[in-house]
Amino acid sequence: MIEIEFNNQTDADITGVLFQVLAGKIAVCENLKSTLSLSLLLVNSRNMQKLNKTWRGKNAATDVLAFPFNFPAAEFLGDIIIDIETASRQKGKQTLSHELQVLFLHGFLHLLGYDHISESDAVLMRSKENEYRNYIKEQMLDSG
Numbered sequence: 255m256i257e258i259e260f261n262n263q264t265d266a267d268i269t270g271v272l273f274q275v276l277a278g279k280i281a282v283c284e285n286l287k288s289t290l291s292l293s294l295l296l297v298n299s300r301n302m303q304k305l306n307k308t309w310r311g312k313n314a315a316t317d318v319l320a321f322p323f324n325f326p327a328a329e330f331l332g333d334i335i336i337d338i339e340t341a342s343r344q345k346g347k348q349t350l351s352h353e354l355q356v357l358f359l360h361g362f363l364h365l366l367g368y369d370h371i372s373e374s375d376a377v378l379m380r381s382k383e384n385e386y387r388n389y390i391k392e393q394m395l396d397s398g
Contacts, residue, residue, distance in 0.1 A: 256281045256331075257291040264296050264338045272351055273358050279389055280362055292331040292365060294358065302337035315340050318357040320364035334361035352390065359386050 256277040260270030273294060281290065297305070299315040307313045309321070317340045322332040336357045338350075345353035363382055370376035 255288055255290075256286070257289070259291065259293040261293070262296045263301065264298055266296065266338050266350070268296060268338070268351075268354065270294065272354065275393070276355055276359060276386065276390065277362065279393075280359070280366075280386060283385075284366060286366075287329075290329050290331055292362070293333045295333065295335045296338050296354075297335060299337050299339040302335065302340065305335060317341055317344060318361045320361035322365045322367070331362075331365040334358060334365065336361070355390050356383075356387060359383060359390075 256274075258270050258273055258277060260273070262268055277292075280286075302315040302319070303313065305319060306316050309319065310316075315337050317337055319335045320332065321335075323330050324332075336354060338354070341353045341357055342350055348356075360383060363379055368375070368379040368382060370379050
């Protein structure tokens with residue numbers, strides 16, 4: 255089970271329930287131990303720009319940041335921060351709920367150690383993302 259400490263600092267009507275089912279599916283598929291937690295923060299573009307500048311030295315908003323805790327025995331996986339305004343702009347024809355889950359998925363995979371720095375790592379991460387994106391579509395998790 256994955257416990258999500260959810261903090262929505264925007265006006266959007268989004269709750270943590272949106273992410274809980276997907277987190278549970280990933281936990282089962284990735285064979286994670288039973289009680290793990292992470293924090294999920296939804297922010298606006300102005301706040302994301304500040305965070306991105308502070309932590310990555312990039313003075314621009316980005317869609318998602320992930321900060322793995324990186325202690326093997328820890329039950330806390332880390333922090334995921336999603337810019338809801340950027341998500342809304344880049345969602346295309348998908349719903350905002352769908353785009354937020356895709357970004358959550360991307361951040362969650364980073365917390366689990368997946369990355370896209372090298373081409374081989376990127377191929378593996380894309381494969382995992384596609385697997386879970388299909389789950390989102392199959393389970394109609396993007397209907398909101």
